[in-house]
Amino acid sequence: MRNGMGICSVGVSCPGGVGVEALLDTAGWPVEGVPEVGRRGAIRQVAKIDCGSEPFNRWRMTPRLRRASPLSHHLIEAVAQCLEARPGIDRARVGVVGAFFLGALEYSVRFYKGLTDDGRRFASPVLFPETVVNSPLSHVVAELGIGGPVYSQTGDTSCWASALRTAQVWLANGDADHVVVVGAEEFNAHELDGLGAVRWFEGGAVLRLAEGAGAVLLGPQGSDQLARITRVVDGFCYRTRGEAVEAARGCLAAIGGGARLADTASTWIRPVVDGLLGGNTVLPLSAGPRYEAFTASCAWNTILATRSAGPVVVPYWGLSHQIGAAEIMC
């Protein structure tokens, strides 16, 4: 990445609350045991958000969000915090890039369950539009009066790095004055079945799932900014867990430098990372148990890195396709 970007403000919606302070210690996050749907006996620890309760419920009566999925609520809270922290910027010149691994999972499952159980003729015309990947972000820009370009990007967890690059393109080409990059995920119990099927709960580190969103408002580098994103690398692809080792090695070599490496690995890739680093110290970003909320976690880790002294490399372990990383300079 040739031109760095400044982080002007951040926004967080997570099981611990809203705002960056809610990320600092996850020990107090509300956790419940959720059983897998398809296999009896497997109960997983999940940290969820109750969108109907304080402080998450301030959007529930807005016209576009009354029937929207939890994902939309996570998104809008994080994006709104970014914009509210910078009241002077022209929202008509703000772009938004959303990064999603699982996307609108809740309504997609509900819609498909409905047509499976009740018959195709009775598929819900209310739910279907909400299953479309870009619908949640559409609600957000409509409600917040954002007028710049909008992309919803998908991929594995590392699509957060791709979203950062999109922001850089828009800023470099003058398509927007500022860009909000937001990662968000919502939890649905079928997620447990899916991740169980691909053995993400086995071996390595314990996988604790969470949901929520994190957002960063980016602009050209300048003063009065929380931190700078000086480099973004991505595109270190793999197909097997064996290939992931080489991809991780390549990514870390590409980002290089003497910056400390943030501790962000979970599930099956944790042992891979530990093996690669050979016991070298990594920088813990928060206290308490580690939760995985995929693209939201990438956002949270990026936000937490802005509070560290000096340069920090934040790896985005994609978990099923590619690996990326960003260097954050505080």
Added chain:
Amino acid sequence: MRWNCNRNQSGCRKTLRFPCLAAVVSFLSVIEDNDVVVTGWGCVTPLGGDAASTWSRLVSGEGVRGSLGCIPVEGCRVGDGAEAVLPELPWIGAKEVGRLSRASRLALPAAREAMAHAGLLDADGRSVRPLIETSVSTTAGGMELGEAFLRGVWGGSEWRGQAARVARYPTHQQIGDLQRHLGFSGPVMIVANACASGANAIGHAADLIRAGMADMVLAGGYEALCELVFCGFDSLQALSPDACRPFDVDRNGLMLGEGAAFLVIERAGAAKARGAVARARVAGYGHTTDVYHITRPEPAGEPLERAMRQALAKAGMEPGGIGHLNAHGTGTPFNDGAEAAAFARVFGDGIDAVRTTSTKAAIGHTLGAAGAIEAVFCMKALETGELPPQINTATPVAGLANALTRPGDRLQKPAVMSVNLGFGGSNAALVFTKS
């Protein structure tokens, strides 16, 4: 870096006020190193397994519509659509082909054709470049595998096979299939802006090159028919029971289709350095978001108009320079009305000279692939001078009565535009010119 900085600096376009003169100058203009050019393309559609066969049938006025065999549609109000014949993949082992999602079965041959056209494949059909950035669009990815997974969970079926379904279902896994079977790696951007995604993917590829962040991008889109999405459009009663009739006063809905298309997009200087042929230029890209309604465009088409004007401005062109418009034209009352209104304002009195076609009447609405497939049709129009006639439309809406492409019409100006709209208010417009 601005899109048209070289052009404006040279003064060859920014002072042009006469559309016909602009067209002539565009035609004569020389490619500059920082221009963004297309060096190859390929597609799979319900009309054919490659660009040549698809185009041949498209310009002869053929269309595809029939009962769908690839997905279950019993109980739906409408059961017809435009299904593609999956091309054989002889370079991939049969066992592996059996594991691929339907989306990958469509995307792989399209991408392979594009890379071969651009001179990027060796004798074994592998990429000669180990690193190629991709900018890709889809809305459903390998959805049929996700559906099978859920049915398995709800039916309490054996756990066996479920891992493969989960592993092959997400959108990035189809890109992984492309990388593995065509022999390259590199950064991946997957945009899911509903039905405008394909145009976004191509525009983003050009943006990456303009920003100096890439020299070559494999850009495109793919979409396979699936039960969830088909039933969704059926639930909205958006599917036509008989035919997709774009811009017809009696239009009554869209027809879903499937397919894939890819273009190799490069910085002209880099293409020239490797001896590639610049076949067309990606001259302009505009994209806006319409916040009017989640599924319905703003009736006056103002957000689409802004996207079209952005694309024209970035191309340094006047509307009169456009000789052909590949419209979104889904055949739904709301979409086509908004589009026609936007076209009328952008092209004004000159609209009849902009030969306009919605190719969705022939191949169906391919959702996340639509913008990419239609971009390939624009490439073929620029290459051959032929234009696909508007089929199925008997009584055009007033504003487009004389603009819709008739059989035998030919491209009179060396610039074409393609527009797409999508759920969530996505609008995108691309301008391509002859190289």
